[in-house]
Amino acid sequence: MASGRRTRRGRAVAGSLSALVALTLLISGCSSTDSGQAGGGQQAGTSSAAAQAQVTITPGADTEVTPKTPIVVKAANGTLSTVTVTSPKGNQVKGELSADKTTWTSAEPLGYDSTYQVAADAAGSDGKTVHQTGSVRTVAPKAQAFPALIPAPNSQPDFGVGQPIVVQFDQDITDKAAAEKALEVTATPQQEGSWYWISKKEVHYRPREYWQPGTTITLKANVYGVDLGGGVYGKTDREVTYKIHDSWIAKADGDTNQMQIFHSGQLVKTMPISMGKDETPTHLGPHVISFKSEKYTMDSCTYGVCPPDPKAYRSEENWSLRISNDGEFVHENPNSVGAQGRSNVSHGCINLNAENAKWFYQNLGLGDVVEVTNSGGQKLPVWDLYGDWELSWDQWQQGSALK
Template sequence: MQRRKVRLIPSRPIFAVLAVGAVVGLNACSPSGGAGSVPTKSPDPAPVVDITAAGGDQVNPTTPIEVSAHDGKLTSVTVTNPSGKQVQGAMAGDGSGWRTTEVLGYDTDYEVTATAAGKAGKTTTQHKTIHTLTPKAKAYPSLIPVPKSGNDVGVGQPIVVRFDHAIKNRAAAERAMQVTATPDQPGSWSWISNKEVHYRPKDYWKPGTQVSVKINLYGVDLGDGVYGETDRTLDFHVHDAWVAKADGNTEQMQIFHNGQFVRAMPISMGKDITPTHVGAHVISDKQQKYTMDSCTYGVCPGQPGYYRTDEFFAERISNDGEFVHENPASVAQQGSSNVSHGCINLDQDNAAWFFQNFGLGDVVEVTNSGGPPLPVWDTYGDWSLPWDKWKAGSALP
């Protein structure tokens, strides 16, 4: 039998196979390889700066602009208005944040630039424009008593806020208006109209009371696109209680100082066709000489009942033309009959004494005049409503 020749092929060196395996293993674990690679975080990332203000492109001007830094600390923040004036702000102690400390303006673009530095010296600067909301209208709150130094009023003085625009969201307005009385006394706001709200205590103010009023309406949404135009403050002191009690049956007016009777005066009140309103009146103005003109309430020259005359020691007790004042022409009727157009007439001596002792906020209570109650909307008919009805005029529970 012929033997078949077998060709021997040299095998590959074993070290080569191992080398290939080593390369394959290296590629599978390399962080720079393809699928399955694990990235590593840079040890010193660049800082991140965030600029925020709630409200999107309609930021409420009372909302602060806030700046924060991550992976670093803020080194500078500037906020400027269109005229280039910088807005004041405060930096957190660790440099992680910053926020404005003054209120902004309505309908204004503010340019914000903030820079932060990281640990390895890397810096990031961020820019952003913040736009504040644009009100449809701004409501200005005028105040009575008029804010001034040394305000001193009587125990019947209400706090009056009058707006130049109608207020739909009355509850929001009330929540923004704070009254603090020392000593503390129960009190409430009550709306006279959609543009006027008054505050009074349950009973007359206690003599010696200090009252502080804070009208924090700026930035407050008052409804229908109307926002508060500004904040205001008012402080006043309540002096001794001066209350006059005018009685149409006796034709006398008794004067009480801190509850003690001090004087009685003969008077003449409004005649039958122009009776004096009954109820508690509050003195809102006083003039040594005052021209009274019936045309101010619709009775003008040529019409029956027209008059125009100068009166002295005149103190207004309602906007319906009612005053306490001197009237020499009615001295004979004072103490016996009512002949005026609605005023309380006094002789010269009593009128001068009354003028010297009674002032803004003091009270004249009228009874038995034959007239209707003083309307709550008249200046100031606030005390004509009992306490429960007065409180019902508030927009808050």
């Protein structure tokens, strides 16, 4: 009996030892770096739980944005299936979905002072669909500034080498730098140029030197949605393209009382002239032709000189080309033919006889240049229509809000 008990006890110990050895081998196998035994661990690590899709809409409903701020809808842990952005009038805003279907971006400007409703559906990796809504609010301007372009689009096929590019706003612009950044000028061939603010509403663009003949100029006024300061925003975007024709430059000399006309740098004609008398001298410097008419009524009252002022006048003239806004023209004047080539007797205009006036009218036009020297007058003011070329390049650049 005693030996039997010892046998059972020995078997129990042996069984415990066997179990301990087996447990040790199991633990050793799980921590091994052997590729055959580690495979089970990598497979467990790479398995991921399915996730619910998350949708975000920007900008948020608590922020007022400009109409050119894009609405962006993004999906995380899934892809977008539908996105709808609706205007207050019920129109749907166009948008573009990214190739991976995780991002939708609006593709057209919004309107001012409007709330847009956004609805989006996204499918998550868990197979479930998430629906998200939101709203986007745009700013309400105090006023909207319309950019008038000068020369007017499609007003004529081409212009002379002196033609400035002008943008006139119908509201005061207090953030001139923002406005300039929104005005894009491209010249082909490329030429250095800059803007100059004539006033709070008007800004001019010219190159360093006269435009190269044959230049194509494109102006893009990308002002819609732009904060121009003081609660004023741009009303609309506009674009225009101008062509520059051959160089025509007239040089009028008050000492010789002669005017030489150069075409593409070559002297093609010389004609006798009479410029402004001592009391009303013609302005000095480059003038740019801005208007022409075969028959035109010259009336000094149009620039504030009215009877009984002794400087006042009113007359019907032929072959007239305006070179400043204060009454200076190149035109025919039969009454001063005897003085032409000898003395200056006009009210500030450059007088020609009938034959020369007609030739000048037929060959020169808008944007062409009349350079006046030795007139006894003051320089043409930069604000006097197109006094742009009176300033040196350094002076001109100082008129930019970005310098």
